[in-house]
Amino acid sequence: MHYLDYNEKQAHGTADFPLAYYYVDEHHPRYHMPFHWHKETELLRIVEGQLRLSLDDREYVVSAGELIYIGEGVIHGGEPENCIYECAVFDPKPLLMHTHAIRRYLYRIQRRQIQILMRFTQKQPEILTRAETLYGSLRKKSPGWEMTSLGALFELYGMIFDREYYTPCASGDHTQGKLKQLKPVLEYMELNYQSPITLEDLSRLAGMSSKYFCRFFRAVIHRTPIDYLNYYRIERACYLMATEDISVTEAAYRCGFNDSSYFVRAFKKYKNVTPRQYMQRLEKT
Template sequence: MQYLNFNETKQHGTSNFPFEFYHVDSVHPRYIMNYHWHVEYEIIRVLEGELYMTLDEKGFSAAAGDIIFIHSGTLHSGTPSDCVYECLVFDLNIFMKHNPGCTPYIQRIIDRSALIYHHFSPKYEEIHRIIWNVFDAMSNKLSGYELITFGELYHFFGTVFSRHLYLEDVPQTRRDYKRIMQLKNVLDFIDNNYALPITLEQLSAAASMSPKYFCRFFYQMTHRTPIDYLNYQRIEHACYELATSENSVTDVAFNCGFNDLSYFIKTFKRYKGKTPGKYHA
């Protein structure tokens, strides 16, 4: 099984085929999509249940059959409810390589002068058919799936422009931009230092705020307290390590920033409903 990588600075796919596909269900280590961001674009298709998404500071519910498009640099999270979903993460720049005729269109997406709709229900029949073909190709990986993936995504972008399924030159207030960048700085700090002791003062400093105002700001943005988010992120890393290595529970605890094994086990059970030993088994 392919696991979502916790370090979103990694390259997805290869330089010639920069696409990464993930199938996510309730047993996946990252079933709940914690707040994160990456420079690549992402498309999600919901197969079963419901997925509550937050893009930057805007939330909405996606149901089975829905498609979600996430622009580069967008802070996003997803909370599933009896949900199975799939993700395709890719580098949009590949679509300008050796295709100068497509460059003006793709450049508009990159520049955000054309902001593709973030939510497509099944009523967008052509979009639905195209994206389903892409995901089926990436899932089955039959001979020629790379050609189908490229071809159908060109088809998708062409349909977006021909049907005007995008917003133009959407303004972003300076205040909104500042808040998003402050949160990104905090998330980056956690991602780079989760294995080390982290204090509330360090987190608030990453956002250039006092601890008092930072706690309120962080909760408004993520609906979690900073310490709750930090612990959850550490447990997510622990799940990944338990699922992909032979390390002992003790080693995993210390690798993920927990200096007290009993506290790690208690915290793990609170978030995952089982002990790390049972999860590992």
């Protein structure tokens, strides 16, 4: 799976077929999911284990077989627990809005008139069945897989509207307004994690006092701002060590750690192994 970055710029799929499939297990350098958002819609299915997932201001522990619907702009991040998960990421506008009859349904989502349920479990077996057809087609890519995938996606949305698996969106949602204030903070971390970043820098970006910002950030992200920044730096270091031929010292320097001993302590705190042990594991996979 490609890393799904904060305000994600990468294209998913191709211009002709903007739907992409990603498979993530413990050997992937982006196994852990830092907080991010993107303009596309994402369907995330747990294959094995559990995933502790945050979606805006909500938190779920999602188990094998369950499906998560992540709409445009939703801030999300997750911590896997012996987990394998797969994702289908797509832009509904060019992919699905071919006729007025279909557009009138999807416009209700695009214009935030309704909010589709974020979590589907065994209580909605008809949704999980359509999702399995979709993922099976995307995995195998047999002849005609594009049509099979689109058909499953249309059926999934049709079932959502038929069974009314959605709720009306409240106008003037105060929480959503505050969540938008976190997006420039997360993007700033992503762009500047190699450099010194202070709590004052982040709270100023959010337009909040430092005290209120810390409280709100922790309520959504479940970490303090500085703890999350260090977590993100360690995740970036893991990615660099897994994808580039660099030393531990170089990884530390490129991820904002000027003290290598502090980097080792931070790495062990978040990954439960030292950087060298992590690299030895990579060499065995």
